[in-house]
């Protein structure tokens with residue numbers, strides 16, 4: 001059965017057209033990156049006429065994915081630490097994500 005989710009832009013119900021598994025880097029343990037298995041589904045929004053990807057963790061958490069080798073959860077954690085006033089070095093020590101990667105995310 002085809003899965004359906006709402007488009008992250010316009011909330012139109014969109015159908016999945018392909019699915020697969022991937023390994024992504026995530027901050028499961030403090031200061032260390034682990035590779036975790038996720039499943040991804042590609043969807044097509046008929047209104048925006050764009051493809052978008054949702055990734056689902058084994059525990060059922062689902063995220064809109066913009067690609068990249070890190071999970072949105074890892075990205076969110078790093079940016080939250082940065083916002084809380086941590087230096088890039090500190091964020092690296094706490095998450096294992098290199099300073100230049102966090103810098104790139106923070107400057108968008």
Ligand SMILES: [Zn+2]
Nearest residue numbers: 007010045048
């Ligand atoms: Zn849409």
